[in-house]
Amino acid sequence: MALNDNKAGMGNLDKERINKVIYEMSKGSKYYENEQRKEEQVKAKIAAQHKQIQSFDAREIEKSELQADAMLAAIEEMRDFSRTIVHIDMDAFYAAVEMRDNPSLKNIPMAVGGSAMLSTSNYEARRFGVRAAMPGFIAKKLCPDLVIVPTNFDKYRQVSKDVKEILLQYDPNMCPMSLDEAYLDITQHLAERKNFDAEQKTFRTADGEQRMFGIAPNMMLAKVCSDFNKPNGQYLIPFNRQAVMDFVKDLPVRKVCGIGRVSCSMLGAMGVVTCSDLFRKRGLLLKLYSAISFNYFLRVSAGVGSTSVQRGDDRKSMSTERTFAEINRPAELFAKCYELCEALVEDLKKENLKGKTITLKIKTIKYIVRTKAHSLLNATQDVQLLYSTARDLLRTEIRLCSPEPLRLRLMGKSRGEQKLPFGAVKPKTDGRHTLLNYFKSPK
DNA sequence: GCGGATCAC
């Protein structure tokens, strides 16, 4: 339960004071209790890992290192400097849009969201420790002058569309990852402007918003780069092996897309902090992690990533969920359940979608999350069928809990896609988060 | 196929 300082707006902030305020505002709350519980779980995972490590002997580790080296040789084979990959990410996106539309917000600390939750904050506010995913009422304690403006998704969608329009000129296959960021392969574009050398592999958009560019030989590195020199800057990794290895050497693993808070703790517990540590500890990592994860770690340590920017496949699921003031009376729970079914079906119809797995998600007032799924034989988008399935799942949950009432703060519905036949699974990008590129791992 | 956990934004 502390400030998430990975995505810093700037250094130089009084973390001690900030963490104290967050703690004072959070302690004793059900939310806080749950966070503590989750932290204990992570600690237990680390302890289990520690025990496993102690059961290894040195010879085993050495053998694993040799195996890892062979895998690394294969990875080295695939190192590719032929593509110029750009990752673009708008600065403080929602906040920037609001500041554009209301310049009086420009030089004051400001955030987008509500008193319960903020979506993002501008750079003024970040100096006070105000961040995305922080409740507004805590942010106000950190920064009493903070102005909070409500979200206008439609506006952000429009701006996003305008920017994409521009980016398409540089790469028609541009791959948007969210409203405010995208990967581009500008190799072709650069070829069309032959007079550019490597240092000049930079480019501009005419948009009014500030943005970050990361420019590198692959997507993983470009993404990391776009987080450097913030805001409104750019960072380029020269296109040669030494430059990449230098870049990766002291890079904290936490900066890499896919390695989050928990993975970072687990790795840290065995002395892995930077990407070169991933190489140093390869013998251990191979034994501790799955083939998919380990391969991903090795690639990160080598600074190798995907060079193929391509649109994602069709969506695999569609869901809707809502947080509300406690509901515990069965009749009201079922009514909420029906509401969500209607909402989901409306969305499904917009894209004329079908799936066959229905998932009910609930979060108790203690923030315990549970999901229950049921797969139908046939895909359908019929409200009644969806509801009768979801209703049964909910009824089971209520019975499970009785005679205590089921006390919820959130309910959600999701509709999953039909599983594709095995052979049809297509490799997409890379890494662990979109696995599968490396099915051919050595024995 | 299911459910929990993790991650990104």
Next chain:
DNA sequence: TATGGTGATCCGC
């Protein structure tokens, strides 16, 4: 007073 919503992946059953 008050701690979000959507989509995806991985792992261990």
